[in-house]
Amino acid sequence: MKQVFSILMVLIMGWLLVSLVPLGQPTEPGSVAQHYIEHGVEENRGANLVTSVIVNYRGLDTLGEVTVLFLSVAGAAFVLRRRDNGLRRRCRPSSEIVQTGARLLFAPTLVFGAYIFVHGHLSPGGGFQGGAVVASAVLMLLLADRRIHLPHRVMSWMESMVGFAYVMTGLAGLVIAGSFLSNQGVLPLGTWNTLFSAGLIPVIYILVGLKVGTELASLLDNMIDTGRLYPSSEGDQP
C-alpha cells in the first residue's frame, strides 16, 4: 500500500516536471543576465562572467554559501566527533607504491588546485573547484597512509582567518566605495584578460578556494576517522 502510494507520488511528480519544463525551445537570457553579458566586462574587467556573477554581483550570497558549507562541515564534525582519543585504528598499511605515489602527487595536485582558483576570473574554474582539487590531494594522502592526520589547530586557524579576510575585503568595499563587497576603487581593475585584473575578484576567489579546501579536507579527515567509532566492525582486521 505504502509502496503503491510512493510510486504514484513519484509518477505525479515526474509528470509535473515534464509539463513545467519548457522542452524544445532554448531559453534566452533574461534582463539581468543581459546586463551581466553586456556590461560585465566593462564593470569588472573579468573575462569569466560566471565568476563575476558569483564573486561580485552576488558576492554576499557566496559569503552566505561559504557559511552554509562551514555549518554543514561543523555539523558533520560534531556528529562524528572522536570518542577514544589516542587509540590508533589498526589496519593493514597500503603498499609502498601507493604511499610513494600519493606523496609524489600531493604537491602537484595542490599546485593544480591553486592554479585553478588563481585563474578563476580568466578561465573555467574558481575557488570552489580549486578548493575541491586541494581537498582531493589531501584525501589521496589520507587514504594512502592511515597514520597521517591533519593538524586540526592549523586547519581551523587558517579557515577562520580566511573567512575573516573575506568579510574584511567586503568591509573595505563598504568603506571605500560605499557598498559591501564592492569591486570599484578598492584595487585597480587592470586590463581585461590578464592575470592581475578584475580588481578584488581573484583575491576573493583565492580566499574562497582556501576556505573550501580546508573545510572539505577537514570533513574528509573526520569521515576517515569514523572507523574508530566501531572498535569491532568488519574490514578492520589487524
Next chain:
Amino acid sequence: MTDLSPSTLYLLTAIALIVIGFAGALIRRNLLKIVLGFALVDTGLHLLIAALGSNPDRTAPILNRESLLGNPNLVVDPVPQALVLTAIVIGVGITALLLAYVIRLYAVRKSLDIREFGRLKW
C-alpha cells in the same frame, strides 16, 4: 522522437534523474540508499538548471576573445551556471551531513534499516 535537440535531451535526463532519486528515497529501506537517492535528486536538479540555460547556438559565458566582447548574442546566460556552481557545493555539504547522521545512527542501532528508526512516528 527524431527532433530531439541536445537541450531537450539534457532536460529529459535531468527529470529522469530527479524522479529516480525521489523513487529511491521513498521506496528503499536502506539509509545509505536513501542518501544516494537524495544525491541523485541533487545531481538531477543541477543538470536541470544548467540545461535550462543552455543553448546549442551559443558558447560559454567566458569573454576571453575579442570577437566575443561586443556581441552579447554569442554567449549563454551566466546566471544558471552561477546558481549550479553554488548548488553543487551546498549539495556536497548536505550529503556529507546526511552520511554523518547515517554513521551515527548505525553506531546506535547497528542497523541501516529505516524501519528500525520509527520512534518519532505517530
